[in-house]
Amino acid sequence: MLAAFTKKDLIGAVIAVAVLAVAPLVVKSNYLVGVLTVAVIYGLWAASWDFMSGLTGRENFGYALFIGAGAYTAGFLDTAFLANPWWGLPAGVVAAVAFSLLLGFPTLRLKGPYFALAMLSGAAILQRLMLIFWEKTGGEEGLYGIRPLLNSQLGFYYLVLGVTLISVLVLVLLARSPWGLILRAIRGDEASCQAAGINVTFYKIASLAISAAFGGLGGALYAHYQLQVSPQLFSIVTTITVIIMVYVGGMGSIYGAVGGAVLLTLLTELLRDFGEWRLLIYSLILILILFFLPGGLIAPVWRRLRGMAR
Amino acid sequence: MSALLEVQGLTKRFGGLTAVKDVSLSLDKGEIVGILGPNGAGKTTLFNLLTGFIPPDTGSVVFDGESIRALPPFRIVKRGLARTFQLCRPFKGMSVQENVIVGCLGAGQHANAAAAVRALELLAMVGLEHKALMPSELLPYGDLRRLEIARALATNPKLLLLDEPFAGLGTAEIEPLSGLIRELHREQGLTILIIEHKLREFMKLVLRVIAMDFGEVIAQGAPDAIVRDPRVIEAYIGRDEAHAVA
Numbered sequence: 001m002l003a004a005f006t007k008k009d010l011i012g013a014v015i016a017v018a019v020l021a022v023a024p025l026v027v028k029s030n031y032l033v034g035v036l037t038v039a040v041i042y043g044l045w046a047a048s049w050d051f052m053s054g055l056t057g058r059e060n061f062g063y064a065l066f067i068g069a070g071a072y073t074a075g076f077l078d079t080a081f082l083a084n085p086w087w088g089l090p091a092g093v094v095a096a097v098a099f100s101l102l103l104g105f106p107t108l109r110l111k112g113p114y115f116a117l118a119m120l121s122g123a124a125i126l127q128r129l130m131l132i133f134w135e136k137t138g139g140e141e142g143l144y145g146i147r148p149l150l151n152s153q154l155g156f157y158y159l160v161l162g163v164t165l166i167s168v169l170v171l172v173l174l175a176r177s178p179w180g181l182i183l184r185a186i187r188g189d190e191a192s193c194q195a196a197g198i199n200v201t202f203y204k205i206a207s208l209a210i211s212a213a214f215g216g217l218g219g220a221l222y223a224h225y226q227l228q229v230s231p232q233l234f235s236i237v238t239t240i241t242v243i244i245m246v247y248v249g250g251m252g253s254i255y256g257a258v259g260g261a262v263l264l265t266l267l268t269e270l271l272r273d274f275g276e277w278r279l280l281i282y283s284l285i286l287i288l289i290l291f292f293l294p295g296g297l298i299a300p301v302w303r304r305l306r307g308m309a310r
Numbered sequence: 311m312s313a314l315l316e317v318q319g320l321t322k323r324f325g326g327l328t329a330v331k332d333v334s335l336s337l338d339k340g341e342i343v344g345i346l347g348p349n350g351a352g353k354t355t356l357f358n359l360l361t362g363f364i365p366p367d368t369g370s371v372v373f374d375g376e377s378i379r380a381l382p383p384f385r386i387v388k389r390g391l392a393r394t395f396q397l398c399r400p401f402k403g404m405s406v407q408e409n410v411i412v413g414c415l416g417a418g419q420h421a422n423a424a425a426a427v428r429a430l431e432l433l434a435m436v437g438l439e440h441k442a443l444m445p446s447e448l449l450p451y452g453d454l455r456r457l458e459i460a461r462a463l464a465t466n467p468k469l470l471l472l473d474e475p476f477a478g479l480g481t482a483e484i485e486p487l488s489g490l491i492r493e494l495h496r497e498q499g500l501t502i503l504i505i506e507h508k509l510r511e512f513m514k515l516v517l518r519v520i521a522m523d524f525g526e527v528i529a530q531g532a533p534d535a536i537v538r539d540p541r542v543i544e545a546y547i548g549r550d551e552a553h554a555v556a
Binding site for chain 2: 194
């Protein structure tokens with residue numbers, strides 16, 4: 001199984017995970033643990049967005065739908081049904097996958113930007129529904145009083161890190177398998193894929209469902225971290241944040257997306273000192289990265305490092 | 311010999327235009343047949359109907375004893391009917407070998423290693439093995455044609471449809487490609503149906519010609535008989551005169 005990776009890839013991954021795992025032990029601060037938890041959850045989202053959209057080239061602008069579905073499902077189970085909070089994780093996955101199939105069948109046949117717009121509308125509709133059914137969903141305020149999964153904040157961070165590590169490993173292995181090759185071929189030319197005997201619709205819907213599964217899993221984890229969920233989760237801002245992380249990481253590499261997520265989350269926090277200038281500086285940095293490195297930052301830099309080390 | 315492909319009364323209308331009108335034809339196993347006709351005669355539409363890319367309005371398509379009408383393209387490919395496109399459509403961003411591997415996977419091969427070996431064999435067959443690791447978008451046009459053919463062969467076809475394989479090629483490239491197609495027919499025993507304009511090469515290659523005009527089959531026969539057929543001559547040359555008179 002690990003044969004899909006070079007030795008250098010494995011060393012790089014071990015170092016990256018070790019840094020993330022050791023950082024909160026060196027700098028003992030609850031604030032840092034919180035920031036890293038969010039960063040790693042975003043990493044899971046960015047990686048799973050990249051799996052579907054980066055490989056097949058069908059940009060999903062409604063990805064927040066899966067995040068919100070996972071988060072609200074976990075939240076409902078915990079607050080309304082008082083189920084064991086751990087059930088929120090598998091339930092969040094199931095809910096997100098259900099929505100991906102519901103939207104995927106009619107929309108993935110659409111060409112060009114129509115898929116992106118259809119998914120965007122799907123997320124917007126769900127956000128409105130959360131407000132319309134405010135008596136059940138808590139409206140603008142959302143659901144609160146969600147119980148934590150673990151009592152220790154650091155323990156929860158390690159849970160999130162472990163879940164993300166396994167998820168990203170699965171996604172990278174899939175992307176490097178014949179599956180990934182077929183998804184990249186779909187990006188290249190759909191008609192040629194059909195002429196090569198590939199069931200394009202199946203692969204597109206399955207990859208959307210896989211992407212949704214990890215999005216929902218991350219959403220459920222996020223709900224149990226924030227201890228509340230709000231309709232803002234469904235907003236286009238959430239999706240755009242994830243997409244920018246993937247671009248900065250380098251589209252189609254998956255591991256790069258995780259790097260992009262961690263980098264940008266830390267950057268957001270570092271810039272807090274700049275007060276109201278923060279967004280301006282953040283945006284400027286983003287524009288510079290995307291302008292000078294259209295292929296992204298993390299994955300291209302890693303490929304170069306790997307090429308240099310002999 | 312038994313019929314590999316049996317088409318009866320195939321018709322496709324696009325609005326007011328009847329692109330393919332009541333076309334019936336039959337292909338025996340091991341044949342190499344050409345479809346001839348001026349631009350807009352409905353040749354490519356006929357290919358799209360046969361391969362499931364466009365659903366027909368009426369008519370039947372029986373391939374290898376079973377109806378393939380209204381099946382999605384990938385299922386038709388799995389039955390053993392593969393095609394190439396008039397404009398080469400490689401998977402951009404993937405190597406030449408990976409392009410062919412996709413065809414192997416489409417044919418139901420699941421192991422990556424086996425598919426990679428098979429892809430190399432096919433590339434050797436079409437003369438591209440030394441370019442296996444090249445990005446496919448860097449191939450010159452003549453090589454892209456060969457790649458298209460290798461990718462189609464990867465699906466293990468019984469019948470190969472070639473849509474204008476010589477289009478856009480120089481005379482120096484036509485001869486060897488024609489040789490490759492002949493080889494696939496003779497040595498691999500592949501049944502081949504070719505659409506083509508370039509008369510000279512084409513006529514040497516195929517054993518039977520189906521001539522089309524305005525969506526209809528106007529004549530069928532041996533190549534040398536077809537070029538002397540008055541209906542075919544009219545379709546190619548006579549139209550200008552008709553315009554001049556009108």
